Amino acid sequence: MTVKIQVKFFAQLAIQTGCRSCTLEVPNNFYQAIEVIGARFNLPAKEKLGTYYSILINGKGYSYGLADNYELKDEDTLAFVPILSGG
Amino acid sequence: MQWFGYAGKLLYVNLSNGNYEVKELAPEQAKKYLGGKGLAASILYDRLQPGQDPLGPENLLVFATGPLTATLAPTSSRMIVATKSPLTGLWLDSNAGGFLGREIKFAGYDALIVEGKSLEPVYILIEDDRVELRPANNLWGKDTFETHQTLKELHGPDYRVAAIGQAGERMDKLAAIISEARAFGRGGAGAVMGSKNLKAIVVRGTRGINIADYQKFVDYVKEAFNEVAIHPDTGGGRNHYGTSVIYSFINEAGVHPVENFRKGKFTGTDTINEEVLRSKYYKKDKACSSCPIACSKLAKVDEGKYQGKFTEGPEYEDVWSFGAQCGNTDLGAVIYAEYLCDAYGLDATSVGNVVGFAMECFEQGALTEEEIGYPLRFGDTEAMIKTVEAICQGQGIGKLLAQGVRYASEQIGKGSEKWAMHVKGMELPAYDPRGAFGMGLAYATSDRGGCHLRSWPIAQEVLAANRMDPFSVEFKAEFIKSEQDLIAVIDSLGLCLFATFALSLKQIVGMLSALTGIQEFNSGEKLMVIGERIYNLTRLFNLREGMAPASDTLPERLLTEQLAEGPAAGQVVPLDIMLKEYYTIRHWDEAGRPLPAKLEELGL
Ligand code: SF4
Numbered sequence: 001m002t003v004k005i006q007v008k009f010f011a012q013l014a015i016q017t018g019c020r021s022c023t024l025e026v027p028n029n030f031y032q033a034i035e036v037i038g039a040r041f042n043l044p045a046k047e048k049l050g051t052y053y054s055i056l057i058n059g060k061g062y063s064y065g066l067a068d069n070y071e072l073k074d075e076d077t078l079a080f081v082p083i084l085s086g087g
Numbered sequence: 088m089q090w091f092g093y094a095g096k097l098l099y100v101n102l103s104n105g106n107y108e109v110k111e112l113a114p115e116q117a118k119k120y121l122g123g124k125g126l127a128a129s130i131l132y133d134r135l136q137p138g139q140d141p142l143g144p145e146n147l148l149v150f151a152t153g154p155l156t157a158t159l160a161p162t163s164s165r166m167i168v169a170t171k172s173p174l175t176g177l178w179l180d181s182n183a184g185g186f187l188g189r190e191i192k193f194a195g196y197d198a199l200i201v202e203g204k205s206l207e208p209v210y211i212l213i214e215d216d217r218v219e220l221r222p223a224n225n226l227w228g229k230d231t232f233e234t235h236q237t238l239k240e241l242h243g244p245d246y247r248v249a250a251i252g253q254a255g256e257r258m259d260k261l262a263a264i265i266s267e268a269r270a271f272g273r274g275g276a277g278a279v280m281g282s283k284n285l286k287a288i289v290v291r292g293t294r295g296i297n298i299a300d301y302q303k304f305v306d307y308v309k310e311a312f313n314e315v316a317i318h319p320d321t322g323g324g325r326n327h328y329g330t331s332v333i334y335s336f337i338n339e340a341g342v343h344p345v346e347n348f349r350k351g352k353f354t355g356t357d358t359i360n361e362e363v364l365r366s367k368y369y370k371k372d373k374a375c376s377s378c379p380i381a382c383s384k385l386a387k388v389d390e391g392k393y394q395g396k397f398t399e400g401p402e403y404e405d406v407w408s409f410g411a412q413c414g415n416t417d418l419g420a421v422i423y424a425e426y427l428c429d430a431y432g433l434d435a436t437s438v439g440n441v442v443g444f445a446m447e448c449f450e451q452g453a454l455t456e457e458e459i460g461y462p463l464r465f466g467d468t469e470a471m472i473k474t475v476e477a478i479c480q481g482q483g484i485g486k487l488l489a490q491g492v493r494y495a496s497e498q499i500g501k502g503s504e505k506w507a508m509h510v511k512g513m514e515l516p517a518y519d520p521r522g523a524f525g526m527g528l529a530y531a532t533s534d535r536g537g538c539h540l541r542s543w544p545i546a547q548e549v550l551a552a553n554r555m556d557p558f559s560v561e562f563k564a565e566f567i568k569s570e571q572d573l574i575a576v577i578d579s580l581g582l583c584l585f586a587t588f589a590l591s592l593k594q595i596v597g598m599l600s601a602l603t604g605i606q607e608f609n610s611g612e613k614l615m616v617i618g619e620r621i622y623n624l625t626r627l628f629n630l631r632e633g634m635a636p637a638s639d640t641l642p643e644r645l646l647t648e649q650l651a652e653g654p655a656a657g658q659v660v661p662l663d664i665m666l667k668e669y670y671t672i673r674h675w676d677e678a679g680r681p682l683p684a685k686l687e688e689l690g691l
Binding site: 056079081 | 340341
């Protein structure tokens with residue numbers, strides 16, 4: 001099953017992908033969805049999640065460590081956020 | 088004693104009698120408090136009698152560097168100004184980069200301590216051993232740009248300057264000290280300088296710094312530069328976008344406060360965001376001394392009503408304070424407002440906050456058009472600028488607003504106290520803790536009042552690998568406590584907080600130990616104990632000044648009013664639970680007083 005979601009890239013990720021915001025049709029499984037988005041924008045999406053960037057789902061940053069079968073819904077927003085963390 | 092890293096000397100200047108004295112830095116003081124914030128805290132705690140008027144001659148103004156200041160270590164430009172704040176009546180340390188810290192250290196001093204009050208306006212001139220008070224009557228009334236220019240023309244471009252503008256001269260509680268476009272902004276240190284009739288300090292230093300183990304130090308520095316270069320923030324986004332690198336995602340996460348913390352999401356992001364700043368306004372990147380990140384920007388407005396206006400910045404906090412906080416969507420106006428604050432010497436974060444407060448007062452009927460002189464609604468950019476100008480010039484309603492949101496709300500009354508977004512008198516900055524609970528605890532327990540620079544859990548709650556759920560109280564107390572201690576260390580060393588995104592404590596310990604050769608600094612654990620000692624000392628300072636423990640709180644709005652929209656919709660900050668846990672972890676009693684056993688353990 002697929003869903004239509006809004007995908008956003010912020011700061012340097014917008015430069016890297018050449019996109020700030022767009023609507024995409026992706027698999028409803030979260031991890032499959034980010035693989036599709038990664039392939040589309042040439043971003044090593046899954047490998048760098050949590051080390052190079054984080055994802056906000058509808059503004060809430062719980063994406064890291066989600067259940068493998070987490071399902072996205074139509075009109076959800078996935079925002080790709082460059083990571084910040086204390087040393 | 089041979090010092091490494093440190094200059095080993097403290098310069099005391101007494102403005103009342105015009106004398107100065109150079110004292111040795113005591114090794115025990117350095118080992119116990121590092122430098123910078125810690126050193127200043129020990130000096131203020133020992134020398135300032137409790138209960139003094141912050142704007143009286145007895146108050147002290149301490150300009151302190153850290154052992155790493157002015158070295159090769161990346162971002163080692165930083166220094167602090169500490170005093171008793173006229174805004175909060177409590178402890179204040181205000182941190183800035185730029186070049187002043189380097190110059191003070193090269194002149195041969197770890198700190199400059201200013202005491203007393205001059206009868207006439209003066210500036211302090213320091214050229215290595217030579218220290219003089221010079222008349223500043225011709226500078227009084229000038230803005231900070233003119234003051235810098237006049238002093239640099241007189242003494243030379245290599246002389247570093249820190250000055251107050253007209254706001255400091257008037258002793259407005261929001262007055263800042265400006266040093267070459269960097270601000271010791273928060274808490275009113277500029278007013279303390281004005282109260283002493285001290286217009287500026289001018290410093291030129293030509294000495295070097297001794298290094299205990301040169302090769303080791305250089306190796307650690309190289310490693311640190313590499314870490315900073317490869318980190319996605321310090322090696323990429325922060326250089327490109329400045330501190331506004333976080334702008335869009337803070338708003339996306341519902342943490343960007345809107346219209347005096349009444350709304351959960353800003354809709355003006357088509358015209359205000361980091362991309363527009365970079366492509367349309369930034370003209371040049373700038374860096375503080377020894378900094379490879381260069382997050383500072385020179386921004387200029389090319390067209391429209393504010394054409395030709397420029398500023399160094401604007402920083403993320405001020406893009407918020409003159410943007411979403413006032414409902415303004417014109418970045419040109421943000422740049423002009425920040426320029427005004429820099430010129431007159433004011434804290435731009437607090438000024439934007441207080442303008443948003445006045446807008447709410449107007450919309451709620453607590454301030455009338457007659458009292459203000461014009462309608463002052465959210466989203467009215469022209470009215471915002473008029474109000475900023477009034478604050479800068481100390482005229483009309485601006486005279487009141489320049490004393491900060493707590494004082495203004497007390498004078499206005501009519502229930503306006505509940506729209507005054509401050510903690511302990513310091514205006515809140517650009518994060519709504521209803522979207523990140525830890526930030527609420529960080530504000531409530533910050534040693535200088537409503538500030539995000541004592542702990543910034545946003546990184547962990549929202550932006551990092553989501554190690555903490557923003558809407559849970561779990562781990563918050565523990566995290567805030569340890570980050571406050573860590574940041575007390577960083578602020579005492581002379582490093583920029585942004586470096587800590589990339590550098591580990593181990594790397595910092597490596598640089599510090601190789602630089603100073605001091606055994607007491609050779610592990611992260613030891614430094615964290617020093618950080619804890621410093622945070623407890625500033626707590627003791629505040630308690631001695633009569634701070635009520637009940638002031639470890641948040642504005643009522645954040646505790647009781649739910650946001651209607653955005654990711655934080657329906658949330659309020661469950662502060663009590665986190666605060667109780669925080670006191671326990673800190674070994675403070677129920678009233679927030681450090682327990683005797685903890686003080687003994689810390690050697691206080
Ligand atoms: S990161 Fe920015 S604020 Fe920090 S030292 Fe470098 S230029 Fe200055």
